[in-house]
Amino acid sequence: MPVNRPKNDQNRLLLWGLLLLYLIGRTLQLFAGRVPNLILVIFHVVPPALFAVVHGARVYRSRGVLVFTCLSLGVGALFESVSLRTGFPFGHYRFTGLMGPKIFDLPILLALAYVGMGYLSWVVSVALAGGENRSLSGGRIVWTPMIASFVMTTWDLSMEAIWADVDHGWVWRDGGSYYGVPTSNFLGWLLTTYVFYQLFAFYLRNQKTLPARRNHYLPAILFYALSALGNLLVIAPSSLGNVFVDATGKQWMISSILHTSRLVSIFLMAPLSLVACVSLYISGRPRNADCC
Template identity: 40%
Template structure:
C-alpha cells in the first residue's frame, strides 16, 4: 500500500480542499469576473486528479492514465488542426501560452484532469472497471464518460473560443460559433484514451496494483 493510501485522513483533507478551491476559482472567474490565471485553476484540478488517481490505481496506474491521455489528445488535436479530423478546422491563438507542436501545453493536462473526473463519474454510474469487470462495464464506462465530457464542453467551448478567443474556428459553427464536429471530435478523442485505460485496468497483470474500491466520500469529491 502506498504512503498516500496510508495517510487517509490527510489525503481526504487535501482532496476536499483542492475540490473546494477549484470550484470557488471557477465561480470567481465566471460569476464575479475575477482573473485567476487559467494555469492556476488547471493546477488545482490536475493535483486533485493526480492524488485521487494515485489512491485509486497506484502511482503507476495513474501515470499510465496521464501518458495515454496526453499522447492521444495531442496527436488528435494536432491532426485536426492540420486536416480537420476529428474536431474540424481550427487553430489556437497565443492566449494559452507555449505550444507542443500546434497545441498549447496546457491542453494536455486539461484532458487528463477533466477526463479523469468524467471517468470517476462514469464508474459511479455504471460500475467499477477492474480486473474482474464484465465486458459491458469495460466498454460502457468510457462511452458514458465521453458523453459527460461532451456535456462539459457544451459550456466550455463557446466561452473559450467565441468569447475569449483561446482558439478560433475557421468556419464558425451553429452552436454559439462552435461546429457540431467539435463535439463529435471530443467524444472520439476522450473515448479513445479512456477505452485504452479501461483495457489496461481490466488486464493489468500485477495483483498488487489492482484498482481499489474507495469509500463513497472519495467518489463524491469528483462530483
C-alpha cells in the same frame, strides 16, 4: 494491511484544498476583465489535474494514475495536433495566446484539461455504470468508456462556446452551428475521449474499476459538480459588447452563449453528478466508509 492514517489525512486535506482552490478560481470569473485571463485558465485547469493525480494514486496506485495520465495526455495531444493540421476530428481551428505556452501549436494547459476533467468524468461514469469495486470485464469494459466519453463531452458542450467566443482561446476557421462552433468538434471529443478511456479500460481489464470505499468517489463527483456550478459564474467583460462575430461573419448574442452554458450545466452536468451520487448510495456499500 495497516492503514497509514497520517498520510490518508494529508491526502484528504490536499484533495479538499484543491477543490477549494478550484472554487476560488471559478469565483474569480466574476471579475472578468480585471483578472488576467491566463490566471483564470490556470485556476480552471491545474487544480483538476493535480486532483486527478492525487486521487487517482489512491484508487489506482501510482502505476494506474500514471497510465491514465499518459493515455489522456498522449491521445488528447495527438488528436488535437492532427486536427490543427488536417481538420480531423474536431474541425479547422487555431489557438490564440490566451492559454499560454504551446508545444507544436498546442497549449500545454489545454492538454492538462484532458487529465483533470478526463479523470473526473471517468469517476462519474464508473459510478453511473454501477461499477464501483467490481471487476471491469464483459460489457462493462466497453460501456463504461462510452459513458465516460459522453460525460466529458457534456463538459465541453457547456464550455466550448465560452472559451472560443467569449474568452477567444481559439478561433474556428469555418464557424459552425453551435455559436460558431462546428458539430464536428463534439464528435471529435467523443472519439478522442472514448479512445483513451477504452485503452484505460483495457489496462484495467478484470481489475476493480475503483478498488476503494464508496466515499472515495464523492470528492471527484463533487469536483465535476463544481465545474458545473462554476459555469454559472461566468460573465463576459463589458469590453466585448453584446455580439460575437465568428470567422464567417455570422453574429451571435453573447448573452445567449452564456445562457446556453448555464442550461447545459444545470440540466445535464448537475444531474449527471446527482445520479452518480445516488448510484453510490443505492449500491448497498457500507456507510461507515472513510471519506477520501
